[in-house]
Amino acid sequence: MAPAHDDLIVALGLAKGGMTLVDEARAHDLYAAMGPAREISGGSAANTLAGLAALGSACGFIGQVSQDQLGDVFAHDIRAGGIAFDTPARAGQPSTARCLIFVTPDGQRTMNTFLGASQFLPAEALDEKVIADAAVLYLEGYLWDPEEPRRAMRRAIGAARAAGRKVAFTLSDAFVIARHGDDFRALIAAGDIDILFANEHELAALTGQADFHDGLAALAPHVPTLVVTRSEQGAHAVSGGEHAHVAAAPVARVVDTTGAGDLFAAGFLFGHVRGLSLHTCLALGAACAAEVISHYGARPEADLRNLVAPLL
Amino acid sequence: MAPAHDDLIVALGLAKGGMTLVDEARAHDLYAAMGPAREISGGSAANTLAGLAALGSACGFIGQVSQDQLGDVFAHDIRAGGIAFDTPARAGQPSTARCLIFVTPDGQRTMNTFLGASQFLPAEALDEKVIADAAVLYLEGYLWDPEEPRRAMRRAIGAARAAGRKVAFTLSDAFVIARHGDDFRALIAAGDIDILFANEHELAALTGQADFHDGLAALAPHVPTLVVTRSEQGAHAVSGGEHAHVAAAPVARVVDTTGAGDLFAAGFLFGHVRGLSLHTCLALGAACAAEVISHYGARPEADLRNLVAPLL
Numbered sequence: 001m002a003p004a005h006d007d008l009i010v011a012l013g014l015a016k017g018g019m020t021l022v023d024e025a026r027a028h029d030l031y032a033a034m035g036p037a038r039e040i041s042g043g044s045a046a047n048t049l050a051g052l053a054a055l056g057s058a059c060g061f062i063g064q065v066s067q068d069q070l071g072d073v074f075a076h077d078i079r080a081g082g083i084a085f086d087t088p089a090r091a092g093q094p095s096t097a098r099c100l101i102f103v104t105p106d107g108q109r110t111m112n113t114f115l116g117a118s119q120f121l122p123a124e125a126l127d128e129k130v131i132a133d134a135a136v137l138y139l140e141g142y143l144w145d146p147e148e149p150r151r152a153m154r155r156a157i158g159a160a161r162a163a164g165r166k167v168a169f170t171l172s173d174a175f176v177i178a179r180h181g182d183d184f185r186a187l188i189a190a191g192d193i194d195i196l197f198a199n200e201h202e203l204a205a206l207t208g209q210a211d212f213h214d215g216l217a218a219l220a221p222h223v224p225t226l227v228v229t230r231s232e233q234g235a236h237a238v239s240g241g242e243h244a245h246v247a248a249a250p251v252a253r254v255v256d257t258t259g260a261g262d263l264f265a266a267g268f269l270f271g272h273v274r275g276l277s278l279h280t281c282l283a284l285g286a287a288c289a290a291e292v293i294s295h296y297g298a299r300p301e302a303d304l305r306n307l308v309a310p311l312l
Numbered sequence: 313m314a315p316a317h318d319d320l321i322v323a324l325g326l327a328k329g330g331m332t333l334v335d336e337a338r339a340h341d342l343y344a345a346m347g348p349a350r351e352i353s354g355g356s357a358a359n360t361l362a363g364l365a366a367l368g369s370a371c372g373f374i375g376q377v378s379q380d381q382l383g384d385v386f387a388h389d390i391r392a393g394g395i396a397f398d399t400p401a402r403a404g405q406p407s408t409a410r411c412l413i414f415v416t417p418d419g420q421r422t423m424n425t426f427l428g429a430s431q432f433l434p435a436e437a438l439d440e441k442v443i444a445d446a447a448v449l450y451l452e453g454y455l456w457d458p459e460e461p462r463r464a465m466r467r468a469i470g471a472a473r474a475a476g477r478k479v480a481f482t483l484s485d486a487f488v489i490a491r492h493g494d495d496f497r498a499l500i501a502a503g504d505i506d507i508l509f510a511n512e513h514e515l516a517a518l519t520g521q522a523d524f525h526d527g528l529a530a531l532a533p534h535v536p537t538l539v540v541t542r543s544e545q546g547a548h549a550v551s552g553g554e555h556a557h558v559a560a561a562p563v564a565r566v567v568d569t570t571g572a573g574d575l576f577a578a579g580f581l582f583g584h585v586r587g588l589s590l591h592t593c594l595a596l597g598a599a600c601a602a603e604v605i606s607h608y609g610a611r612p613e614a615d616l617r618n619l620v621a622p623l624l
Contacts, residue, residue, distance in 0.1 A: 002392075036362065036389040036611060039351035050348065069381040069407070077348040080314075095381070299348060 001101035001109070001258065001296060002037035009102060009110055016104070019111040019173045021145070027114040030100045039070075040297035041077035042099055043118070044172060045140040047259045047298040051266025051288050053081045054304040057273065060084040060130045062156070064121035064149070071096040071117070077299070087125050090117045107254035107293065119146030123155045131156055132163035135273045136195070138265070141172030144180050157192050168195035170265055171202040181206055188222050195225040195272065197265050203228050225272070227285070229264050231257075235285060237268070237278050246282035249290035259298025263288040267308065276312075283311050313413035313421075313570065313608060314349035321414060321422055328416070331423040331485045333457070339426040342412045351382075352609035353389035354411055355430075356484060357452040359571045359610040363578025363600050365393045366616040369585065372396035372442045374468070376433035376461070383408040383429070389611070399437050402429045419566035419605065431458030435467045443468055444475035447585045448507070450577070453484030456492050469504050480507035482577055489517040500534050507537040507584065509577050515540050537584070539597070541576050543569075547597060549580070549590050558594035561602035571610025575600040579620065588624075595623050 009016050012033055022030065031037075041050075049059045061078050065071030067089045074096060078085045097116040101109050121143070131137055137160040143149040160167050169187070171177055177184065184206060187193050196219075200212050209215035212230070220226050220238035229235040234247040267284035271277075276284070291302050321328050324345055334342065343349075353362075361371045373390050377383030379401040386408060390397045409428040413421050433455070443449055449472040455461040472479050481499070483489055489496065496518060499505050508531075512524050521527035524542070532538050532550035541547040546559040579596035583589075588596070603614050 031388060034388075034392060036353070036392045037385075038609065039385060041348070073349075073351060076343060076346075080346060080348045297350065 001040065001103055001256070002035045004035065004102035004104055004110075006104050008033070009104060012102075014102065014110045014112065016110050017108050019099075019113060019142070019175070022100075022112045022114050024094065024114055024116075027098065027100060027112065030112050034100060034102065038296065039073070040299060041074050042259070042298045043074070043097070044142055044170065044262050045138055046074070046078060047262035047292075048138060048170075048266045048269070049083050050078070050081050050299045051263045051292075051304060052270055053083045054300050055266065055270040055284075055288075055308065056305055057270055060086075060127075060134065062087050062121070062126060062130070062152075064117050064119075064125070065089050066094065066096040066117035067091050068095050070098060084130070086127060086130075087121070090120060094120075101258055103256045103258070103296070107257050109256055109258040111258070113142075115146060118143065119149060121149040121152050123148070123152040126152055126156055126159065128155075128159040131159040132165065134160075134165060136166045136168050136269060138168045138170075138269065140170050141176040141180075141184070144176055144183065157187070161192065166194040167192055168197065168265075168269060169193045170197040170261065171199075171206065174201050174205040177202055177205040188219075193223060195227065195269070196223045197227050197229075197261070197268075199229045199231070199261060227265075227268055227282070229261055229285075229289075231260070235264065235282050237282050239278050242278055244278040244282055246279065246286050249283075249286040251290045251294050254293050256296045257293050259292045260289045262298055263292040263300065270308075280311060284308050287311060313352065313415055313568070314347045316347065316414035316416055316422075318416050320345070321416060324414075326414065326422045326424065328422050329420050331411075331425060331454070331487070334412075334424045334426050336406065336426055336428075339410065339412060339424065342424050346412060346414065350608065351385070352611060353386050354571070354610045355386070355409070356454055356482065356574050357450055358386075358390060359574035359604075360450060360482075360578045360581070361395050362390070362393050362611045363575045363604075363616060364582055365395045366612050367578065367582040367596075367600075367620065368617055369582055372398075372439075372446065374399050374433070374438060374442070374464075376402055376429045376431075376437070378402050378404075378406065378408040378429035380407050382410060396442070398439060399433070402432060406432075413570055415568045415570070415608070419569050421568055421570040423570070425454075427458060430455065431461060433461040433464050435460070435464040438464055438468055438471065440468075440471040443471040444477065446472075446477060448478045448480050448581060450480045450482075450581065452482050453488040453492075453496070456488055456495065469499070473504065478506040479504055480509065480577075480581060481505045482509040482573065483511075483514040483518065486513050486517040489514055493518055500531075505535060507539065507581070508535045509539050509541075509573070509580075511541045511543070511573060539577075539580055539594075541573055541597075541601075543572070547576065547594050549594050551590050554590055556590040556594055558591065558598050561595075561598040563602045563606050566605050568608045569605050571604045572601045574610060575604040575612065582620075592623060596620055599623060
């Protein structure tokens with residue numbers, strides 16, 4: 001990731017604030033146009049797990065890296081955070097996924113993702129015992145797009161369901177819903193999603209309701225726990241007929257919004273598995289999101305346990 | 313680099329505040345013991361050039377990376393900073409150099425460097441025209457230790473001298489002086505070093521004088537321009553009989569001292585090639601050093617041109 005002025009975003013034809021999938025050639029061109037950068041591990045669900053582990057939850061990660069230096073770095077950072085990670089690295093091309101993130105002076109992030117090896121996570125790589133042992137299986141919508149991880153996620157849902165565990169899902173981005181909204185609606189209708197994370201744009205895309213509250217009202221009856229984030233307007237959750245809202249936690253300066261939703265999910269899930277109130281879960285999410293947007297990168301830097309202690 | 317508590321420094325048997333060369337196996341072990349980290353391009357002379365380029369100087373870098381992802385990242389960051397870099401990447405093992413840096417809560421950095429490909433920079437890779445065209449050739453003492461880059465640096469000194477250019481040298485670390493002090497003293501005696509950078513410990517090691525001012529008095533007559541940094545006590549320079557001193561520039565919080573000396577050299581050289589006063593050169597160095605120790609990593613993040621504008 002690197003700082004960038006808005007004119008560079010325009011000159012490169014990027015969708016500011018969005019996530020765009022790119023092939024390796026485009027990733028190469030964008031990297032060449034990027035200023036001096038820093039490399040920080042990422043990945044939506046991996047960021048959420050990094051937050052959960054930092055809060056004190058026991059976590060395991062399933063995901064596909066390649067046998068290359070970036071794969072080594074990713075695996076190091078996950079394991080160094082205390083997260084179990086046993087998916088074997090994949091030999092040969094493509095390389096480990098990377099996301100080229102341009103951060104504009106307003107703190108907004110514009111992401112360009114080369115999925116690389118991550119799109120070849122085979123269903124056979126799942127450790128179903130790990131899934132059956134976990135209170136919650138957490139899945140990211142980004143990986144619903146490529147075929148192999150989608151198949152793996154369907155199998156993972158089956159394993160969690162068979163073990164009586166909860167399934168949490170983040171919709172990730174409106175483009176995923178545009179392509180796979182019918183799948184998601186079917187999963188919801190089948191009762192396969194217990195906790196659904198979305199931002200307001202994803203909620204609108206999934207429900208077809210332009211008005212936020214109409215969208216919330218339309219979707220909430222079909223999901224046991226629905227969590228919707230609205231950036232600086234805070235977040236809402238509806239669970240078992242109860243509605244809770246939290247304001248965004250204050251941030252001295254928004255440096256980089258990358259990972260805000262990922263860390264919100266971390267805080268919420270941390271509270272959820274402990275059976276805390278819906279409002280406390282939201283407050284935990286807001287606190288973790290505020291931490292991650294106060295610095296570069298989508299992994300927490302502050303001591304999250306200390307940070308959230310006043311909320312517990 | 314990663315944050316670390318002092319007890320980890322002790323448990324790993326590290327020399328706090330120092331730079332230790334490690335082999336690949338030790339680098340692997342230390343990395344495994346390190347917390348979640350971030351990868352930022354580094355290298356002493358490369359950091360100095362990144363600072364000089366950010367200040368507005370035209371720069372070229374000569375150095376050896378490997379054909380791997382970390383080599384690509386290094387080359388990207390150098391070129392994205394506007395620095396010419398044409399040394400071909402090296403095929404095969406060893407991999408690109410890396411430095412595992414543990415940053416303790418006091419902001420001190422403890423470095424463990426695997427030199428990797430950098431120790432195989434061949435003298436034949438030098439572009440002597442680039443050296444002859446540059447006002448100053450800047451060399452780092454760290455690379456005097458391995459044989460090939462030492463040979464390359466001797467040849468580079470010859471090329472700069474033949475073209476009537478200045479040679480600047482940073483002593484880098486007391487351990488380098490312990491092993492190669494005689495070489496350095498011979499270079500100085502031969503008049504091959506025009507600008508010498510050292511910190512107070514390196515000055516003591518080179519001169520054998522425990523007292524700072526005795527060391528300065530002993531060495532200054534033999535070097536056209538001598539620059540000695542003293543961390544929070546500021547820095548001194550002696551040139552043509554003139555003595556200047558600058559206090560350390562104020563820093564709200566010292567986050568990570570990595571690169572302080574490198575960026576001090578950048579600011580000083582920027583002023584020196586413009587013929588600015590000795591005191592202004594020191595003030596430029598102090599301002600750049602203060603910027604780099606206010607955040608993680610040894611590459612500047614703030615706009616250095618704006619930062620130093622009041623000093624010009």
